[in-house]
Amino acid sequence: MKFTPRLPRENVNVSSTHPLAELLWLTGGLVLIALSGYLLLGLLVDWAAESVPVRAENWLGAKAAEQFPAQPSPALQHRLDLLLDRLPVASPLHDYSFRVSLQETPEVNAFALPGGRIVVFSGLLEQVESENELAMVLAHELGHYAHRDHLRRLGRGFGVTVAAMLLLGKDSFITDFVSQTFLTFEAGYSRTQETAADDYGLKLLVARYGHAGGAVDLFRRMTDRSQAGIAALFASHPHPDDRIAALERVILNNGYPVEEPETLEDENWEE
Amino acid sequence: MTATILHNLDLFIFLILLLCGYIVGSLSERRHYRSIEARERALLRLAVVTAEGRFDPYQVKDAFLVNGSVVISTDYFKRLLAILRNIFGGRVKAYESLVDRARREAILRMKEQARAGGAQMIVNLRLETATIGRSANRKKQVGSVEAMAYGTAVVIERQ
Structure with a gap:
């Protein structure tokens, strides 16, 4: 046999796929898996929000309350109790023992934490001018409980962070990144949830006072003034103009009377 | 912008390393392949066989061991692709x-050594590979691969 030196025509040992194309396929697959996991988690959270017992919620609420240095406020509690008396007999909110507390923060906001803990920021009280407005704020938060939004909101961000923590460990910078991103993204309610809570709040307000006076006053004041503290509320809630329009539509459709709201007495909110 | 970068410094370093890995890695790989192909063509006439080779004593003027060895490192980009492959398989x-590249470079170095010794062919070629650094595929470690080629160079008696 004669030896004929020649080079092989092609290299069978190296695939011809472009490395960037491979990266795209692989990361695409990974993103797809993550995305379906996220969606699945969303469904799971919806299911969990519907079925979690109040006892488990109270435990979660105690955890969440640690993040808010809020003091109990008897003055606010009294107003909340008056609202609670007007709840329909069949309301699921009767299972809760609601506690409202006050936090010294210039931010204009209020929170519905799990387990019936409502936190009102002092910045909000400074904006409120009538009893009816304050009742509307509290009733709005009760609306979130009635629709179990407070759990839904906590759940997804919580779930994603927990999932990242389990997969990558809590020291991983990806976990950090995920918790930063998702917890802030999920911190607000959706537009639909806010509108539904407004709707619920309005009905409770009418049940309490017999008229819808003061329901939109706070939102209206927010559109008029452009203060730094108010900007925070804009970030996590839909635009006040939309909320006013939606509320006025409900008032009109149901034929609620609108009367003069009661002036808010200057109270010692802290004690 | 600066605050965002500082806050996610790890992520940015990772992305920069990834980009460097891709650009520098593919440039050097292309250059290496060009060099390999040119040298392979130049050394084409020096035959390398894996067969043992039997020669009559008067045919062989000299025979000696030749070996070529090379270590080639992965880059960040290749490592990421490999890690992703670990998830999906394939x-x-x-x-x-x-x-x-490592195998061909090792054979080339071996052939260059043989030619320097005046050999016309190499018989009994063997190839070995090894990973350098035990944590070659572990977190935050970029591994390398070593390829080693060795054989017997034969200087044939001219008649």
Whole structure:
């Protein structure tokens, strides 16, 4: 046999796929898996929000309350109790023992934490001018409980962070990144949830006072003034103009009377 | 912008390393392949066989051991592709070219050594590979592959 030196025509040992194309396929697959996991988690959270017992919620609420240095406020509690008396007999909110507390923060906001803990920021009280407005704020938060939004909101961000923590460990910078991103993204309610809570709040307000006076006053004041503290509320809630329009539509459709709201007495909110 | 970068410094360093890995890695790989192909053509007439080779005593003027060895490192980009492959399974294409380059370079170095010794052919070629650094595929470690080629160079008696 004669030896004929020649080079092989092609290299069978190296695939011809472009490395960037491979990266795209692989990361695409990974993103797809993550995305379906996220969606699945969303469904799971919806299911969990519907079925979690109040006892488990109270435990979660105690955890969440640690993040808010809020003091109990008897003055606010009294107003909340008056609202609670007007709840329909069949309301699921009767299972809760609601506690409202006050936090010294210039931010204009209020929170519905799990387990019936409502936190009102002092910045909000400074904006409120009538009893009816304050009742509307509290009733709005009760609306979130009635629709179990407070759990839904906590759940997804919580779930994603927990999932990242389990997969990558809590020291991983990806976990950090995920918790930063998702917890802030999920911190607000959706537009639909806010509108539904407004709707619920309005009905409770009418049940309490017999008229819808003061329901939109706070939102209206927010559109008029452009203060730094108010900007925070804009970030996590839909635009006040939309909320006013939606509320006025409900008032009109149901034929609620609108009367003069009661002036808010200057109270010692802290004690 | 600066605050965002500082806050996610790890992520940015990772992305920069990834980009560097890709650009520098593919440039050097292309250059290496060009050099390999040119040298292979130049050394084409020096035959290398894996067969043992039997020669009559008067045919062989000299015979000696030749070996060529090379270490080639992965880059960040290839490593990421390999890690992703670990999740999905399948051929780790990113490392194929790495091992291919290492093998061919090792054989070339061996052939160059043989030619320097005046040999006309190499018989009994053997190839070995090894990973350098035990944590070659572990977190925050970029591994390398070593390929080693050795054989017997034969100087044939001219008649």
